[in-house]
Amino acid sequence: METLLKFDSLNPNTYGKISELYGRYLGDLDKAEEFVLKGFSLEENDPDLGQKLGVIRAMKGDKEGAMQIFKKSLILSPNNANLLLNVGITFQSLGQADSSNYYISKAIEIDPSLKP
DSSP states (O other): OOOHHHHTOOHHHHHHHHHHHHIIIOOOOOHHHHHHHHHHHHHHOOOOHHHHHHHHHTTTTTTHHHHHHHHHHHHHHTHHHHHHHHHHHHOOHHHHHHHHHHHHHHHHOOOOOOOO
């Protein structure tokens, strides 16, 4: 992973990919958060990085914090089906069924492959 940074250290998406490797495949949420925050230091208005950070925060138990990050990312990318789905799932975990159903339905409307 250090090799990736030698070639592409100014690209926020590189940090996002490394974050995803740590979080999804290595199960190290702290390291995943560290790298996504480094990506944010290069581009604070990247909705994909926001989605990654929101997922990490939700997985670490900070669902309200995750929701704030997701909502900011939705302003930047309102038709991102995966982001809408994550908002819906987070609302569900907060016990807000109506909001959850709204966002999940909207995500499936945009991308029918998300339907369970």
